[in-house]
Amino acid sequence: MEQIKILDDFYKFTTENKAIPLTFNQYLILGDEPLLVHTGSVQQTKELVPKIKVLLDGQDLKYVFVSHFEYDECGGLEYLLSHFPNVKTICSAITLRQLVGFGFTNEVIVKKPNEILETKNFKLKFIAYPSEAHLWEGLLAIDLDRKIFFSSDIFIKMNNIFEKEARSNWKYEVDNLNNKDIPSIDELKTLQNNLRDIDVKYIATGHGPFLKLD
Ligand SMILES: [Fe+2]
């Protein structure tokens, strides 16, 4: 697992799996109320926890954001909670239903699309995310202060999946979303409309290069 400092208080962690081939990214925002974005699979979380403990330097992890229910987004949640039992999981109502069905009982903050979660060191705005084959409603998130868009499984660059970062622009990315990303034309169009006017500088992808926007 590779750790990259992107901003003074913002880190990216990446694990490569050449067999798929795919990379898996998690992110950490440091500050008074630290936030982890995704756990990765349990194998990835086991590598991640010691790294974030060093960065937290004795501080507790306050939140983990889970964009949708899948092994690479939240497979390591139970392991994370065994090290940080006070973590509040931020997710959609449907993601919570999945987690509860797998025996999850820890504290959760359920957010709806367009809601904002404001803390001492970040302000996250949420956007509806019709995720995976079932199009279950998950959440994408924008850090309004740092202008980072957490894109989960969209805006993935399969042609340069192992590059650490790449340049792009927001209009291109939104225009080029397609039915491989969101397998419903109506839901795809709705998501594109919801994304079009967002003002961001970075796309923190769940897979592939971190995107810096022109
Ligand atoms: Fe996923």
Ligand SMILES: [Fe+2]
């Ligand atoms: Fe994913």
